[in-house]
Amino acid sequence: MSIDSILVRQAGVISREQALAAGLTADTIDHRLRLRRWRPLHPRVYLAAGHRRDDEVRVRAALLWAGDGATLSGTAAAWWQGMAERAPATVGVTVGRHRRPRSRPGVAVRRRELAAEDVAVHRGLVVTAPPLTVIESAVEQGDRGSLLLDRALQRWVRFPDVYEAYCRNLGSHGSASAGRMLVAAADRSASVAERLLVAMLRESGAAGWQCAFPAGGHLIDIAFPAARVAIEVDGWAWHMDAERAAADKRRQNALVRQGWTILRYTWHDLVGRPKAVLAEIAHELDRARSVQVRPGA
Structure with a gap:
């Protein structure tokens, strides 16, 4: 050539x-x-x-420098495959355990052996296959990683394939975080998210709330009855089908007609911005109380 x-x-x-x-x-x-x-x-x-x-140049250069047998991995691989919006500042590459390259500015090197199922070729570059790419990129992105995983499960990968990739790489860097994320992703009832919010409310010292509060033929996930503030907790979007979404909308509209203020939070909100969630709840409770007091002032 x-x-x-x-x-x-x-x-x-x-x-x-x-x-x-x-x-x-x-x-x-x-x-x-x-x-x-x-x-x-x-x-x-x-x-x-x-x-x-540009980003393409940085990614190509990192993989060429790492040499034959290197595999683009993590968020860099997710970006190359169109699953992440931005390329990371540091490009991740994986090489065999006995290879010599060490991480250098702009390139993070991991030494490990990848199973054949975890390697693919995309747009001319050797990359981690989509299931492994998704879970490793989600771990790299920390609190925002669950959003990437949720989006990927809706559009690009199947949960069983991601879980199998996780099992093949047990014990590798980040596998504990990946396991916790997959447990949350697998929960169809949003119970993990509800338990997390309950723990947050207890720790904050909030009072006057009840779980599974009945109102007008509906059950509110977590309610502050005195303030008529209802908190609906959602799981992961990849579980949501059209029928369930329509039912949730009907329930929310019915509660609003009964005078309830609705706040909705996802597992991603509770993990990624817990302080902001508690602040929003407190603000809505204060607002509701001020409205109730005003007529008698």
């Missing part, structure tokens, strides 16, 4: 090994570097002049 065809295919990125294999001599490569026709990105990986150093 010619130098030009390599540069076109790889967004202007080329490794020294590729250039030598395409017929350039070491002296010619060094000459191009001295003239700044090629710029170093990583050791032995270059970007040709006229190409912008």
Whole structure:
């Protein structure tokens, strides 16, 4: 393959090994570097002049630097496969346990052996397969990772496939966090989220609330009856079908007609922004109490 065809295919990125294999001599490569026709990105990986150093370039350069057998992984793999909105600042790559590369600025290296089922090729790059990509990227993203997992389960991957990828990689970095996330994702009744909110309310010292409060033929997940504030707790969106969504809407409309204020929170809200959730509940309770007091003032 010619130098030009390599540069076109790889967004202007080329490794020294590729250039030598395409017929350039070491002296010619060094000459191009001295003239700044090629710029170093990583050791032995270059970007040709006229190409912008964008996210695609960063990802390609990291994988080329890591060498043969390297696999794009984590959020970088999710972004490459269209499952994450932004490429991470540090590109994750996985290499075999006996490979030598060490993490360097812009590249995080993990040493482990991947099963064949956990490796795929997407748009010309070797990447972790979608199920493993999703769970590892979700762990990398911390509190916001559950949102990525939930979205992926709706659009790109099946839960059994993600769970099998998790089981194949038990004991690897982040597998404990991944396990907790998968337990929450598997819960169809939203009971995990409800228990989490109950614990939050108890810890905050909030008073006057009840679980499974009956109102007008409906059960409110958590209610503050005196203030007529109802809190509905949702599980993960990938469980939600059209029939269940329609039933939830009818119940919410009925409660609003009866004078209830409805607050809705998901598992992601409770895990990702617990302080904000408690603040919103407190604000709504204060507002409801002020409205009740005003007529007699």
